[in-house]
Amino acid sequence: MLRAPAHRVSRTAIWYWFTKALLGWLIAAGFQAFWVVVRDHHEPLRIAALTATVVLAVPHIAVMPWWRYRVHRWEATPLAVYTRSGWLTQEWRIAPISRIQTVDSVQGPLERLFRLATVTVTTASAAGPVRVSGLGAETARRLVAELTANVQSTTGDAT
């Protein structure tokens, strides 16, 4: 059995995921509510749709952030980057340092509000980049610096 990566993400990430989910559902529900108010036929259908949205949204917002926090883990060693992410579907990924092509860090407006950042490690793999989201901004910076230093010390072709 594979051991879990060593570090948890920042606790603030819970509230970031919470806000993000809440905003997403509010926009969807807002449109549907507008629809219910404005139009005057097919009433039951539209009310049913709105109800369904609310029924799906509440458990998602209430459960997903905390669940995610328990799942999301990461670790960077001189040999590999190791991540676990997801909630219902969970993904474990390992990228050898010697295969890393670029190391990016991204901060969206909402992430900036919570002082969080996402580190994206691209490899030549067709499975796409390895992402570590929900890191504290400072941790993210250190991780990027550490990865870059490690990558530079492993020469080779990397494909």
Place this chain on the structure above:
Amino acid sequence: MIGPVEEAPGGGREATGGPEGAAPWRRLSPRMLLIHPVQEVVRMAPALLGLLIAGSSSGNPGMVWSLCGVAAVVLYGVLRWFTTTYRLTPEHVRLRKGVVLRKVLTVPRDRIRTVDITSPPLHRMLGLARVEIGTGRSGISAGLTLDSLSAEEAARLRVELLHRRGTAGGETRPAAGAAPTVATGPAAESGQTVATAPAPQTGPPAGEAASSPGPGETLLAELRPGWVRFAPFTMSGLVAIGVFATFVWRLFSEWGVDVRRVGPVREGWHWFSGLGLTSQLVIGVPAFVVIVAIASTFGYLFAFWRFRLTRHDGTLHVTRGLLTNRATTIEERRLRGVRISEFLTLRAVGGATLTAVTTGLNQGSQRSGALLPPAPRAEAERVARRSSSTARRRRPPGPARPVPRPPVRHR
């Protein structure tokens, strides 16, 4: 918006610390303050046009709205310059960018495979060049793009990124075989001279920096005017016509104009549909072929004008372009091979194209890996042998040419 911009450089320094913290964060050329807004307006053109149409139906306030839209887009373009900084250290190239979404892109120096310098017409007018740094990952987010630096700065960066590293991996040095000086020291120095030589002479145009072969450079191929005869057979015009037609069609439908109602088009169509099927074919097919041939020829000239393939200090260097100058540099030890392909119509007239097999080039545009314009097959084979020869010669560390090289196979 300004807050994170100002805190950005400081944040980076504290994060990396150590000796590399001394490397300064540099900005793109200030001349980009003119280009960024134009780029943004062009990119947002459909939305702005929509705003204009929606506005014009509601009278005067609508005009105000669309002006506000343009102003916002221009402001965003200006902010792009203020939010973008980059830095080179001995270990990596790092780019910070993004107005709303802040991004820090880091490419370790060791992972750089290609450097692609492009100057579209607008950039050329202002003496600018866009630098794309390619890694082993290919695709849209393949590497790192600096849009744009001054032409001299771009040329300097290219040399610094690829050639200086060539000095470290000394085994690629025999690549510059034709140069009289093959010893490591002089070759490395000549690399430096090439780096600085273009700087004084390149005032306005970017790609022209390479028009005279530098000390360590070997010319492998150059466009010959006669090759233009292959242009009509590339059929690249089909794509161009398709793109153009779609663009016009979308423009008209965006404006709510039915193309079939426009005077000349309607009359032309009326006349054409009045003909019998035979005459339609007799007129239509040749007309179509001629248009495609003309478009292909223009495409060929635009893409491959002043085409030169040179080898320099372990890299292959391609410069080309009539309006848009492009300079692609591929590190030879990352070149996996070359591909000769003969498109049906091109094969019929004895022509072939030659492309590089390597990672790090923009896969989206077919021509980015071109090592030769569509040219006579014999020429393609000759260049294929010469450009892939080092890769083969490097393997056995024995004498320079132990066995006659096998002919390049193609299907």
